Amino acid sequence: MRDISHSRIKEWKAMGFDPSRCPVRQVLDHVGAKWTSLILLELEAGPQRFNALGRALPDISKRMLTQSLRDLERDGLVARTVFDTKPPSVTYELTALGHSFMVPLHGMIAWSAAKLPDIQHSRAAFDQA
Amino acid sequence: MRDISHSRIKEWKAMGFDPSRCPVRQVLDHVGAKWTSLILLELEAGPQRFNALGRALPDISKRMLTQSLRDLERDGLVARTVFDTKPPSVTYELTALGHSFMVPLHGMIAWSAAKLPDIQHSRAAFDQA
DNA sequence: GAATACAGGTCTCTCTTAGAGACCGTATTA
DNA sequence: TAATACGGTCTCTAAGAGAGACCTGTATTC
Numbered sequence A, B: 001m002r003d004i005s006h007s008r009i010k011e012w013k014a015m016g017f018d019p020s021r022c023p024v025r026q027v028l029d030h031v032g033a034k035w036t037s038l039i040l041l042e043l044e045a046g047p048q049r050f051n052a053l054g055r056a057l058p059d060i061s062k063r064m065l066t067q068s069l070r071d072l073e074r075d076g077l078v079a080r081t082v083f084d085t086k087p088p089s090v091t092y093e094l095t096a097l098g099h100s101f102m103v104p105l106h107g108m109i110a111w112s113a114a115k116l117p118d119i120q121h122s123r124a125a126f127d128q129a
Numbered sequence C: 001g002a003a004t005a006c007a008g009g010t011c012t013c014t015c016t017t018a019g020a021g022a023c024c025g026t027a028t029t030a
Numbered sequence D: 001t002a003a004t005a006c007g008g009t010c011t012c013t014a015a016g017a018g019a020g021a022c023c024t025g026t027a028t029t030c
Helices: A008-014 A023-031 A036-044 A050-056 A062-074 A096-128 B008-014 B023-032 B036-044 B050-056 B062-074 B096-128
Strands: A078-083 A089-094 B078-083 B089-094
Touching (some): A023 A036, A023 B023, A023 B036, A023 B096, A036 A050, A036 A062, A036 A078, A036 A096, A036 B023, A062 A078, A096 B096, B023 B036, B036 B050, B036 B062, B050 B089
Antiparallel strands (some): B078 B089
16 A cells, blocks of 8 residues: 555645654554553552552553553653662652643543443444344 | 552442443544544545545555454444445445544644654653663 | 562563555456 | 456564563561
8 A cells, every 4th residue: 555645644745744753643652552541640640659550550560561651751741750768769740741641631531431332332233243 | 460559540440440441441542543543534534435545544554454444433433335336336434423533633633743842852852861 | 687578670471463465356448 | 368446355474562570679577
């Protein structure tokens, strides 16, 4: 599927836009990344420590938690702070950027909650056919 | 990571909520599914045929296009119509539910576009460290 | 002073997926 | 007769998700 035709994406391309590096997709990748949104929701209530997050997200592995937090930190949505206490402790918290992201995220969540019955109904009809 | 502590997610659980079947995640999975959002954006302008979508999305394979469209159809965001013409043609279009989804999706996109400089700056700083 | 528990991770292994591209049957066009 | 287009399916491989063992270090308990 290499050919290109008249399309919205072609228009974007004409404006000097590289779809493979699409900024929208870069953000949406995060949203869909399975854990990042849940982590952000946990952090919305306030700073949390690493293992506290792990306990809060029952099915996450440490590996995925570490990786997700690194991604969020890299993008500036989450700040990591190390306290040089006796067993060193680390807390994670939302940055201003992270807080601003919660607005569209809650938009998505609200839509999901509102439309879930429709979706489930549609799925049931589709699967039964 | 099996233990559970005081947390938002625990509260949800207390309300009879199974996180592994979280409706929010079910929706967010779509958003992040790499192609579904782009397909929806293409369809927002109007109905499209299968191969037209393929041409519009330069890097998608037929397999992924088929699969993404099936998922969207199953969830009732997209409607599939077969015309029994000589080479049978198939068109895809947004349903009312699909159109309603565009609202929070555009919210996400607007956030991405607005905050992209911040994110890129943060990434550069993180990677250089 | 040995044994245990917790902190915050990393490492390795497996197993599921994403993605590329060949293939298919029908039909029109050249 | 060959080439093209339609709407897909099939197979193969390479990447990534996830589980859980392991590690370094301090404090607490016995």
